[in-house]
Amino acid sequence: MRGAPVVSVIILALCVSLCGAANPLEGIFSAENLKRATVKGVEVRPGDQPDTVVLRFPGEAEPAELAIPVPEAARDWTRYGTFTFEFLSDSTLRWQIGIRNRAGRVFGYRVQPYKGVRAKAAITSAFLQREFMNNRAFKAHWLSNWGNHIDLTEVESLVIRVEPNCPMTLRLGPVRLETGTVSDEFYLDKPVVDEFGQWISDDWPGKVRSLEELRAAWKKEDAELARKEDFGFCRYGGWRESKERATGFFRTAQIDGRWWLVDPDGHLFFSIGMDCVRYRDPSPMMPGREKLFVRLPPGTGDTVDFYAANARLRYGEENFVENWKAKISERLRAWGFNTVANWSDSALHVNPSMPFVTNVRVGRSKKNWVGFPDVYSEEFVKSAEEDAARQCRPFRDEPMLIGYFIGNEPRWPGRNLIERILADPEESATRSFARKFLAEKGDTPGSREALLETISRHYFKVTVDAIRKADPNHMVLGIRWAGSAPEPVLRANDVFDVFSINIYRFEPPADQIRRIYELVRKPVMIGEFHFGAPERGLAPSLVMVKNQTERGAAYQYYVERAAAQPVIIGTHYFQLCDQPVTGRFDGENYNLGFLNVVDLPYAELVRFAKETHRRVHAVHAGKIEPTRRMAQVR
Helix, strand or coil, X not given: CCCHHHHHHHHHHHHHHHHHHHCCCCCCCCHHHHCCCEEECCEEEECCCCCCEEEEECCCCCCEEEEXXXXXXXXXXXXXXXXXXXXXXCCCCCEXXXXXXXXXXXXXXXXXXXXXXXXXXXXEHHHHHCCCCXXXXXXXXXXXXXXXXXXXXXXXXXXXXXXXXXXXXXXXXXXXXXXXXXXXXXXXXXXXXXXXXXXXXXXXCCCCCCHHHXXXXXXXXXXXXXXXXXXXXXXXXXXXXCCCCCCCCCEEXXXXXXXXXXXXXXXXXCEEEECCCCXXXXXXXXXXXXXXXXXXXXXXXXXXXXXXXXXXXXXXXXXXXXXXXHHHHHHHHHHCCCEECCCCCHHHHCCCCCCEEEECCCCCCCCEECCEECCCCHHHHHHHHHHHHHHHHHXXXXXXXXXXXXXXXXXXXXXXXXXXXXXXXXXXXXXXXXXXXXXXXXXXXXXXXXXXXXXXXXXXXXXXXXXHHHCCCCEEEEEEEECCCCHHHHHHHXXXXXXXXXXXXXXXXXXXXXHXXXXXXXXXXXXXXXXXXXXXXXXXXXXXXXXXXXXXHHHHHHHHHHHCCCCEEEEEECCCECCCCCCCCCCCCECCCCECCCCCECXXXXXXXXXXXXXXXXXXXXXXXXXXXXXXXX
16 A cells, blocks of 8 residues: 555656647647637637636638647647537638648538537547548538548648528637547537527527417418419420420420520529428438427427428428328419429329429449449349439339439539549459550540540430430439539530539629530530528528628529520529528428428518519520619528
């Protein structure tokens, strides 16, 4: 026992040493280190706890940024298991935390906070160094990173960046590098979501306080929908005053230098679509999350779905799907939409009352490279025909179907596909083709571009041929690209009937659309766009505006500016309903819907949409000018 004090001293000293090593980021927010920071458009002051900082963004600077050096002991991040940081925001505005290395490259995460909820984010070494996070849900926040990894052996600084459209205060810290794996956490004194799925601490016109109040609002909307409006549409939603050759199915046509869809009766048709027309939008229920809610709706298990619960209150359990389907179709027509767009409930494809598009998955193989299949394998060709027969043949005689998308925002074009295929140690038909191609043509940058175009076109052609064999009557609308793709991949899209692209901007850039058309010579369909505001506990979506009125103005500007471009044949809005305030499967909790969580429309957005849809065919025909009224952002 006489040796115990010595042993205790040794253990204490060892603990201090290990603890110090466990968090080399200690002191990053000290007053001395803050003097070394680069500050732009943000007020910085020390927090009221050690190793914390308070950042005040006035909502005027664009963007605002704090770049703060990491301590010398924190240069090599590859030795640690988890990067953690605590934060508390008084806004749902997203902010970014970037890790900048000595070479000046930044590997950043977009942080989407819950308003007024203190949380601890935890990013493991796997996501820091190897695995792709994309969007990922956590207990009381979500993170997003779609970039390729960088060298983290010489980290130089942390960069906090915000593009605010209103004042925002962010309390950040402590930040830590942990030796092991640490989980995320949040800290609450009381629930933040009410029994209807609404954010408790926010208020807004029309916020529901009781079921009686909600039933009265539903009744009022029903009365408004009963007043029918004329948008100049034929039975399919095409332009009633026009007439071209009727084929009984949708097709494309170029008339007087402008591309159009033509409906089965021969009327010119600009596709005004709504994505995600469905009544399910569940939020994951991970352990501990129940503390967020005042009351959970019936049937809550691994997920919670307040919109579905509210919709069942409105439409009843008996014949629920048919009742919901009838109301949704009535709404879309009353608002001037003519297309049920992608990701919508399959019930809307049965005895459809409106034209629709759908997504099919055609062609599979066990081997793939970041989602790109082994396209030269017999397995892929065989599965393509089987998939097309199962998914497309049932629709071959359906006049309401516009066409098929075959994919959505694939990541393989930006993930060094050719390098991955060539370096793969496992034999495959596509690897053999790629090696032979370069052996014959020479392994040069130009040859690799040609190879990328060749294998992409082969992939697309096998898929298209399989669909046309199963269903010769409908168009193949291509892959809904995420903003862009490498030029060799774009050129291969000429095998489709339509080039499809998702563009989250204030309008589709005319120069980008022109470049795409020059490459593929096909009409262009916009598969996704949207606008949101930081309200109601919801995040402001990918394209942020000031408020609900400005969401409507942004919608009209986007659709009419798109329609004014001769090669664009449709715009599909993402999506019908707001996402859950606690996030969908990947965490997204955007204010983007035409409907809110209690199944009521945003009146301002609907008003602007109606005006747009009365004008859209005339705008596309070049008879009237598109609106010049841009949305206010701040």
